[in-house]
Amino acid sequence: MPGTDRNPIDAALATFLESPVMIIVGSCDDGLLPQVARAAGAVVDRAKGRVDLIVSGWQWPQTIANIGRNGRLAVTFARPADYVSYQLKGRAAIVPASAAHRQRAQHYIEAMTETFAGLGLDQVVAAPWLVDLEPQVLRLAVETIFVQTPGEKAGSILEPSQ
């Protein structure tokens, strides 16, 4: 449970979530129509068991609307180099983006652009995926964490490390 002794976000996972990894966000409206969005950076609060996702309100208005309505959110963090992935699920609330959030988004976009360049991907190609225009913060209270890396363990619940 978030904020308790069994905080599921350990230090290694927190580092991973804040590193240059791709962040994709799933939500749905009240008619159960799902939406896809991308986040431009994350800030982890381990003590409170929550993750702030910075999402462009300009690019992903339906996702922001869905969260505003029902708060249901799934987010997958995937490292482009080796596809190591985790999916976090829980309820999220919209909070105003602080200066720290905006700064994190900028750093994230720079680091991600550099990561893609290292993989041979042109900056122009990656730019549409790394947008922080009109940033909104989706504050996710994490309930469950799944291993999503392709392979046998995909879909299993992450066991807290000792």
Added chain:
Amino acid sequence: MTIRLRDLHTCFEGVIPSIIATASQDGIPNISYLSHVALVDDEHVALSDQFFSKTATNIRANNNAAVMLVDPRDGSQYRLSVVFERSLDSGALFETMAAELRASSAQLGMADVMRLRGVDIYRVASVAAIPSPGAAIAASSPATSVYLIAAAKLCGRISEAREVDAIVDAVLDGLRDSFGCANSMLLVKDPAGERLVTVGSRGYLWSGIGSEVTIGEAIIGTVAAERRAMRISDMSRIRRFGDAIRAAAVDENQTRTIALPGIADAMSQMALPMIAGGTLRGVLFLESKKRLAFSKDVETALSMLASNAAAALALADNTSGNEQSLVTSQGNGALAGRPFSVVHHLFDDSVFIDGEYLIKGVSGRLLVHLLGLHLQEGRADFTNREMRLSNELRLPDFKDNLETRLLLLRRRLEEKAAPIRLLRTGRGKLRLEIAGPALLESR
């Protein structure tokens, strides 16, 4: 503006991973990357079902999903609202997707892990472009007719070629000059075995003539087994096995295996089956350092070229039997040159000249046969017919690819700068040139 699925064809190349979002009946979303999204028609897409089990569960409870596709040329993103219709575990579409998956996973050595369980068909309710600041307009691919014109011209050149080597050269030179494919090779199927043999290549550090690919192995062997074309548009998603290949190249004298050529940093690959008379004749293989080097349009044009080349090669091999083929040896002046040894290993018909591996199999037997007759009888002239009837040669059967094997032998001798050469002096005529006294030994 309405976006049609067919306008998004480059999004289906598998370069940038697609994304799918689903929701359970009680409204809990799930989001996952997808390895394969295929275009079925203007209203349907197909997704491969391998790992994403939560997606599969959700979609059967709530058939609405959102799929995001990315154009690899400019990164632009498209949202598809889709509705799950049905699952397939057989049929043409399933087989095509399964074959593509096998080709890419064979390279990873993960063929079993990546086995396709099913293909899910979704109806596309709407397509929308995701806004992007400073969005670029995707560069449109050249009109199909450009490739068709190039293919037609090249097919004409192939049809004019009468000999096997001229056909092979016309194909490879044409790919380079008319299609800008700098790295290519042509492999023919060994009628006796489950292998393909390289008979020509362009753009590599070594020609690899005589190198072999087992049918069913990696992209070339998979294309031969499946008899369908395959494209990989971004090799960085697939671990290369190039290092293993190059390590093997170091000592072909020990392995008796010629290394398949390759470029270490290839990003795109395409292999096309060469089929004529219902029989697989070979495989045409192309690669490039560029992402997305081979579009669907190029594949379409080159598949016609591959069929045409297959027919031309089959015809050249069959008609050569009707010609008086002459092999003449120039042995008289040879005694003045440096002596050299030719060792023939009977167990695999491999031939070594001065300790250097040359070739094995039927091509090896051909060389030893010609050289043996020359040394024993001082004979100068041989015919194709005689070679085909020879008990000693044990040619597999009448459709023996004799012309192709002679081509292989001739080019391999040239490449190894061997003291024996087979020179073509006219249609169906070959001259055996020997630079010194040959010491032939069978083991």
